[in-house]
Amino acid sequence: MTRSLIRLAVVAGLFASFGAVTAHPVEEPLERRQTIDTYDYIVVGGGTSGMALAGRLSENQGVTVAVLEAGTDYRLNPANLVDTPGMDTFGVGADPTDSITNGLYDWFFVTEGEPGYDNRKVHYARGKCIGGSSARNFMLYHRPPRNAQQTWVDLTGDSQWSFDRVLPYYQKSLTAFGPRHEFRKDNPPAQYNPAAFPGTGPVSVGFPNYAQPFSGPLLNSLNEVGVPTSTDMSSGNILGAQYSTITIEASNGKRATSRSFYQQALDDKRTNLNVIFEALAKKVVFDTTASRPKAVAVEYTLPLGIKKTIKARKEIIISAGAFQSPQLLMVSGIGPADQLKAQNIPVLVQNENVGQHMQDHVFFGPTYSVNVDTPTKEANDPVFLAASLAAFQINQGIFTNNVADLIGFEKWNSTFLDSIQASQVKSNPSDWPEIEFLSGPGFIGDFSNLVTNNIVQGLTLQQFASLLVAIVAPLSEGSVTLKSADTSDLPAIRPNWLSSPVDQKVAIAAFKRARQVFAANAMKSTRTKATIEDFPGFDVATDDQILASIRKNLMTVWHAASTCRMAKSPQTGVLDSNFRVFGVDALRVVDASSFPRLLPGHPQAVCYMIAERAADLIAAANK
Ligand SMILES: Cc1cc2nc3c(=O)[nH]c(=O)nc-3n(C[C@H](O)[C@H](O)[C@H](O)COP(=O)(O)OP(=O)(O)OC[C@H]3O[C@@H](n4cnc5c(N)ncnc54)[C@H](O)[C@@H]3O)c2cc1C
Numbered sequence: 001m002t003r004s005l006i007r008l009a010v011v012a013g014l015f016a017s018f019g020a021v022t023a024h025p026v027e028e029p030l031e032r033r034q035t036i037d038t039y040d041y042i043v044v045g046g047g048t049s050g051m052a053l054a055g056r057l058s059e060n061q062g063v064t065v066a067v068l069e070a071g072t073d074y075r076l077n078p079a080n081l082v083d084t085p086g087m088d089t090f091g092v093g094a095d096p097t098d099s100i101t102n103g104l105y106d107w108f109f110v111t112e113g114e115p116g117y118d119n120r121k122v123h124y125a126r127g128k129c130i131g132g133s134s135a136r137n138f139m140l141y142h143r144p145p146r147n148a149q150q151t152w153v154d155l156t157g158d159s160q161w162s163f164d165r166v167l168p169y170y171q172k173s174l175t176a177f178g179p180r181h182e183f184r185k186d187n188p189p190a191q192y193n194p195a196a197f198p199g200t201g202p203v204s205v206g207f208p209n210y211a212q213p214f215s216g217p218l219l220n221s222l223n224e225v226g227v228p229t230s231t232d233m234s235s236g237n238i239l240g241a242q243y244s245t246i247t248i249e250a251s252n253g254k255r256a257t258s259r260s261f262y263q264q265a266l267d268d269k270r271t272n273l274n275v276i277f278e279a280l281a282k283k284v285v286f287d288t289t290a291s292r293p294k295a296v297a298v299e300y301t302l303p304l305g306i307k308k309t310i311k312a313r314k315e316i317i318i319s320a321g322a323f324q325s326p327q328l329l330m331v332s333g334i335g336p337a338d339q340l341k342a343q344n345i346p347v348l349v350q351n352e353n354v355g356q357h358m359q360d361h362v363f364f365g366p367t368y369s370v371n372v373d374t375p376t377k378e379a380n381d382p383v384f385l386a387a388s389l390a391a392f393q394i395n396q397g398i399f400t401n402n403v404a405d406l407i408g409f410e411k412w413n414s415t416f417l418d419s420i421q422a423s424q425v426k427s428n429p430s431d432w433p434e435i436e437f438l439s440g441p442g443f444i445g446d447f448s449n450l451v452t453n454n455i456v457q458g459l460t461l462q463q464f465a466s467l468l469v470a471i472v473a474p475l476s477e478g479s480v481t482l483k484s485a486d487t488s489d490l491p492a493i494r495p496n497w498l499s500s501p502v503d504q505k506v507a508i509a510a511f512k513r514a515r516q517v518f519a520a521n522a523m524k525s526t527r528t529k530a531t532i533e534d535f536p537g538f539d540v541a542t543d544d545q546i547l548a549s550i551r552k553n554l555m556t557v558w559h560a561a562s563t564c565r566m567a568k569s570p571q572t573g574v575l576d577s578n579f580r581v582f583g584v585d586a587l588r589v590v591d592a593s594s595f596p597r598l599l600p601g602h603p604q605a606v607c608y609m610i611a612e613r614a615a616d617l618i619a620a621a622n623k
């Protein structure tokens with residue numbers, strides 16, 4: 001009698017949590033699955049770094065790995081927008097309501113609003129699903145420059161972070177493929193150095209079967225104003241401009257994310273990796289009887305209010321991203337004492353750096369009307385839209401393309417930096433650019449909603465193209481702080497964009513540079529109105545007017561980093577150079593929050609690299 005009651009309770013419990021634990025690779029009897037609550041490793045967050053790390057750790061069949069991922073598996077939803085590269089602009093706008101178009105896979109972060117960007121409340125997209133923000137990003141893949149990478153050695157005192165030492169880890173995650181010019185019809189053609197990609201890892205990187213027609217004239221114009229063509233941004237130098245390699249599948253053109261590590265585990269029928277979906281981590285639990293607190297378990301919730309605790313035999317690794325990793329540390333008692341006390345959280349380890357030193361890149365730029373096809377056409381030509389959607393099914397057409405397919409980096413000389421009162425950035429390494437150019441085919445305007453902005457402007461039956469400029473050597477720093485002691489409440493995000501006067505000067509000069517590019521001879525036959533700038537317009541002319549316009553319209557490039565940074569000591573950071581949280585045992589943080597410093601350009605390469613390196617370090621430490 002009692003036994004069957006227990007069985008009934010177990011079965012009822014299983015039904016209750018069924019949706020949450022579907023699609024994991026452990027093929028065990030359901031009853032046993034419920035009782036396994038101890039793993040060797042627990043990874044919190046199945047995002048870019050976390051899923052890559054968990055995939056690698058579980059290659060060793062001798063260990064068990066659980067991943068707690070708050071989101072779902074987007075591949076189980078045939079209507080997801082994630083898989084279509086050309087839809088990466090959906091739901092990433094600055095307007096908080098824009099997150100709705102991608103609501104299933106977004107956390108709905110909104111900044112607090114600081115003076116540097118006119119106190120606006122800006123929606124800050126973050127992926128909530130397997131793959132994390134790699135399922136939301138613009139797929140641009142390149143590696144940081146050699147001497148910029150070296151700053152990590154200087155900041156951590158650990159020579160293992162040098163470019164040469166980490167290059168194999170950059171390479172390991174990827175399998176690459178070159179441009180197929182017969183489909184791309186790119187002119188000038190994309191250049192590609194296969195030697196930069198000797199790896200055979202699960203994440204696919206290469207070139208879409210469609211080049212944005214605006215990118216050719218843009219590249220020629222950049223060349224004309226002094227930005228040469230680069231042939232390879234993944235071997236230690238990023239200066240110059242090129243069609244970027246992007247993280248997409250060679251076979252079908254779909255977006256490639258860190259989910260590829262999970263797919264590999266499924267294909268291998270690995271029984272030692274369990275990805276638990278819709279599992280929101282609430283707190284790390286410590287054994288405080290030892291000489292130092294030791295991380296031993298994670299409390300989490302499943303839908304319907306189900307509460308769980310999962311134990312780790314060896315280590316717990318937090319990979320919840322630049323906003324939620326510091327949040328999880330703080331609610332677990334590690335962080336600035338004032339903040340913890342304000343939320344009645346007992347202080348386990350005081351560390352004033354948790355959630356601080358947030359770095360990010362911002363971008364902005366002018367828009368002109370052009371006579372080449374751009375994504376604006378998707379919005380104003382239903383025949384083109386239908387044909388393009390059909391073409392994507394056979395890995396062709398505009399939807400295979402990530403939209404911003406051409407990027408360039410420029411380093412300014414000392415005389416110029418002095419002349420714009422930006423001398424402070426002169427201390428950066430010689431290969432660290434101040435600005436990045438990104439092609440923006442379409443009407444971007446105030447970034448509020450890239451889709452509706454194009455529909456509205458597209459009603460005029462014109463085509464628009466923008467040139468975005470990003471500040472990639474920013475001095476401004478922001479923060480992540482608690483709003484409550486519960487991870488169900490998002491933390492407060494204050495990026496402090498453009499708080500530094502130097503960043504403001506660089507921004508003004510960068511904006512002017514974008515105008516110079518549009519004024520190049522090579523752009524003449526592409527522009528349809530010789531004397532008009534459609535956004536913000538030539539009446540925005542003086543430095544003050546330009547800065548005011550930038551503050552009003554700038555957007556994050558979504559590169560938040562360094563909020564739990566690796567450093568030499570707890571006085572300057574949160575983690576040692578091997579990702580270990582200062583002051584406790586068996587706890588690491590591996591994601592963009594752990595970067596000692598945000599490097600120039602796009603960080604997903606760095607997220608994969610650190611995950612690969614962390615996997616090796618963790619395996620070696622737990623032999
Ligand atoms: C719109 C957009 C465009 C971008 N464009 C590019 C680009 O073109 N190229 C590039 O290199 N980079 C780009 N980036 C940046 C890049 O994608 C991120 O820097 C990177 O993905 C961050 O990886 P991560 O591992 O730190 O965090 P994430 O990938 O965000 O992973 C964090 C994971 O943790 C989960 N999580 C959070 N809290 C909890 C919790 N309490 N419990 C359980 N799970 C939790 C989340 O759901 C998520 O899956 C872009 C980002 C965005 C959003």
Ligand SMILES: *[C@@H]1O[C@H](CO)[C@@H](O)[C@H](O)[C@H]1NC(C)=O
Nearest residue numbers: 226411412413414415416417
């Ligand atoms: C420095 O850059 C400015 C602006 O691009 C340029 O006009 C000048 O010639 C450069 N000076 C040197 C010494 O290279």
